[in-house]
Amino acid sequence: MLTYERxxxxxxxxxxxQVATYGQVAELAGLVGKPRLVGYALYRVxxxxxxxWHRVINAKGEISQSPLRYGNDYRQRxxxxxxxIAFDQGGRLDLGQYRWRPPDTVxxxxxxxxxxxxxxxx
DNA sequence: CAGATGACAAGAT
DNA sequence: AATCTTGCCATCT
Numbered sequence: 473m474l475t476y477e478r479x480x481x482x483x484x485x486x487x488x489x490q491v492a493t494y495g496q497v498a499e500l501a502g503l504v505g506k507p508r509l510v511g512y513a514l515y516r517v518x519x520x521x522x523x524x525w526h527r528v529i530n531a532k533g534e535i536s537q538s539p540l541r542y543g544n545d546y547r548q549r550x551x552x553x554x555x556x557i558a559f560d561q562g563g564r565l566d567l568g569q570y571r572w573r574p575p576d577t578v579x580x581x582x583x584x585x586x587x588x589x590x591x592x593x594x
Numbered sequence: 595c596a597g598a599t600g601a602c603a604a605g606a607t
Numbered sequence: 608a609a610t611c612t613t614g615c616c617a618t619c620t
Binding site: 507508 | 614616619
């Protein structure tokens with residue numbers, strides 16, 4: 473519960489018109505090297521919540537597909553296009569152009585979480 | 595309590 | 608360039 477809440481807290485900070493990768497969100501949530509957890513967390517997110525789940529994509533600049541999403545992957549692309557993001561014919565966007573550069577305040581929060589988790593482990 | 599379940603990423607082939 | 612390993616773990620039943 474706490475872990476997923478941290479992930480959602482990071483995703484909520486991604487501004488409109490920009491995107492972050494799963495790995496990037498993981499790092500900012502204090503889960504370095506565990507990008508899959510972000511995918512697991514987003515699978516369970518409530519689409520009507522205030523979490524902008526559509527702004528998280530994979531490291532290749534693509535929307536991660538899954539048959540179990542029943543069309544929400546297509547909806548994700550549509551939402552991003554509404555925010556002014558363009559896709560090429562391969563279904564990819566330009567990470568160099570749209571990737572979110574987190575402000576120092578967000579990085580500070582991430583470091584605080586890291587110190588916290590270091591205290592827990594012996 | 596044990597097993598199943600999921601939106602990833604980097605490296606090797 | 609495309610496909611195949613491997614590491615990763617909180618939730619749900």
